[in-house]
Amino acid sequence: MDAKRLISAFPYDAAIRLRECLKLAAFAGQPRLACPVCGVTLFLASSMHKNFYLRHRSEDGSCPAVTRTGLSEADIRAMKYRGAQESGAHLRIKELLVRSLEADPRFREVVVEKTWHASEGTKGLRRPDVAARIDELRLAFEVQLSTTFLDVVLGRKIFYKEQGAALVWILPGFDPNYRRMTTDDILFGNNSNVLVVDEATAAASVSAGRFMLRVWHRQPRIEGDRVVDDWIERLVGWDELEIDVDRQTICALDFDAAEAACYAELREARERQRVEAEAAHREAIARIEDELRSEAFEWALTAPDKINPVEHEKRWKALNYALVPFCYHLGGPSCDILVPMRMVWVIETARTGVPVGFGHRDVLEVAHHLLHQHPELIIGFGHLLRAYGNFHLLEELDKTGKWKRKIRSYRSLMRTDPLFKLAEDEDRLFGFLSNELCRKPPTEKTAD
Template sequence: MSLTESGPTGYNITVDPASPAVPVDSPEIAEIIDLVTGEVRDAKDLIGSFRYDQLIAERVRMRENLKQEKPTHICALCGTPVYIVASLHKRFFFRHIHEDGSCRAQTRDGLTEEQIRARKYHGLRESEAHKRIKRLIERSLRADTAFFPETIQSEARWTDQHDSGAWRQPDVQARSAGRTYAFEAQLSTTFLDVVVSRRLFYREQGAMLVWVLGSFSPDYRRMTTDDLLFSNNSNVFVVDEETAAISEERHCFHLRCHFRRPFRLDDSIGECWDEAIVSIHDLLEDLKNQRLFHFDYDGEIRRLNEQSHQALREELISFWLAAMNPHFDGTPENVERWRQIRAQYSVIGIGLPENPSGDSSFRAMMHAVLSATYGRPVGWQFNQLIQVAHQLAQLHTEHLLAFGYALEKSGHKSLLESQDARGKWGRKRREFRPLIQARDARYMPDMKWLPALSFVFPEVGASVKGFLERLPATAE
């Protein structure tokens, strides 16, 4: 965190987006219930499990769900829906959506959010700064030949197309042949509730909401700016005299986009801030999530993570093929190599056994899936793949499901069948298949190692998870 002066009597905490989110020391709501998973979660632990930028995006999603009466978390004491708020120092805690005194966890002071908002908003929407941003937006739009001039309006009422009693009044609105836009000049006092309400309204209208700032500094960001930034794929827009002049020169609405750009940094991922002046028509749209962006931060993070994850997968598989035959070849080099692999997996939250041979179920899982993948016995000193199948059916039935999916993914199912000359495997399979379908506990995957299976063998893991999520087949 960094403490940035904002004036003679005030200050603002600006947080590194990649740093861990920090809960308040003693939250009133200590535990919450996740309505999706049914888990009771420690509030501080849940908040601390997120990066700062991820928690900001999560709190926006949480408020949107509340607006649609689909809460995802409730207070463990009273069952009231809750959402995430930030303190002055950008430390986080959960707050009841309604507080009537019935719960001993009290998270509000004497003023309601509406009262605070009214005090802060008084006169600001007519401030010169706000008017200046609106003029720049409108000036840029009128320079763009793609926007219909008669649709460019300032402070005009926008009535809900499904409910004539519901309306909004965006700062500026305009329509082109492909999209209708609502532009809002961001104020330093814009509540998250305001942001969420507008996002939901314009999404229902099939329109794109664009929040526009008068200026932006990565090193000085208020909470209200972070709400917009991190819910918009880490992109934020500014209009100024330069962008307006470019819009007029090129007859195309241009904005200044500030965004975060991740990059590979040795064995980790670093990030830097970047900016570009871009045409609104070249921006990428995600109407469902009300996101309009120049640089796909989330996509680039996924790509970089996948590169890193693929290297980790290949490292573990390479180790297994070389050092496990069938038990761990514990040379000093192999011991150190396994220690490093285990440490790297721990960083991404994947547990591995302290010793590769220390858990027979994990060892059998790796042997089974690799054997099915390569079409030959791996680990076990067998001659044929069919022997691996019999070994699993006799001693490790919990991995038959993963073995079967791995055979399908690799195309080696027919190879296994060709080795079943006497039909013994076929008979066994006909016996245990209905038991698997009936969720017999003996044939269910070892849940302890399911995260490792899903990471090292993503397609196999996804199929196993999909099977577990389906309801048991009903007898006819």
């Protein structure tokens, strides 16, 4: 697998979530990525400039694909915290958080730096900066000022989820244009929401008698044909937050759901546009076909005394060429122009109930003529008579019953003999000119 191609396929926020997924899979003993050289589990790491790369879980020098410095995460963590005392800024945010919680009578058992032992059936312990309870929900607040490893972030989430409690990450401030990787791990792991406690929110909590926080979250919206998002900052009360213990998220806005709704709306809009475009295309095609059909009828029904043979044939060739894109044209280098003319006459005779173009007295004589001279049109003629409500004329005009006897004797031949079938190109043209009325309706039985 090409690591660069894999990583570049993910947008930034998706890459952050991928980091978390890879870590969680490794915690569960089911690593998703391994080094092709040494087989060691790989994680998605980030440089100071937020360029992502794959890194070994452990580096012992045996693999030529060195992906980290000589210091382990434990070494770096020890260097950061060895001998260091809690910063004044960290203490101050904890004080503001406690003051905010104690201002809201709904919060009980507010304690600082109390060890949290795992419940029966689970293992481990944690020491959250502040713990509290609201109704039956236990809360663990962690004030995050310095950078920390993703393992630490995920380890705490897993622990509190197992305890049925909610982990609440608190930041002293937030600038969407300047974010460390730890902040992004918390941000994207919390459904693109960040919770801030500062002097102003603490004062608002005391004034309102209600735990208030400053929330920064991404707000998705549709811009053109894509989904973008804006950063929104607002002051909210605790009761305005949506708490999901299973996902370990505390949100003022369910970004994932809002983004999914935007994409769904965008898909619906694109589908509407596609449907409208297809409908417009079909209407345009139907309009052109109607115009060509009308022109063909006008051409075929030209009075004999008005026909100039040369011009008449030239006009048909132009018409036939115009039908090519729709596959309704007659093939071959040349064709008998009486073929399309006769089709129009058959259609008009069936529609009007009187002979059109044929030198016969009535519809019955036309039927006899077609049966003997142009058998390929007789079946379509019958369907057309039915479609236009004129089939009864054959029975009414058949005083002697000759037609009925004749058609009965031809019935089996009409089903099997190629003489009663049009060539493929002629069949398509006949269907086009008659708006498919020359064909047997799906539920119609074969007529006598």
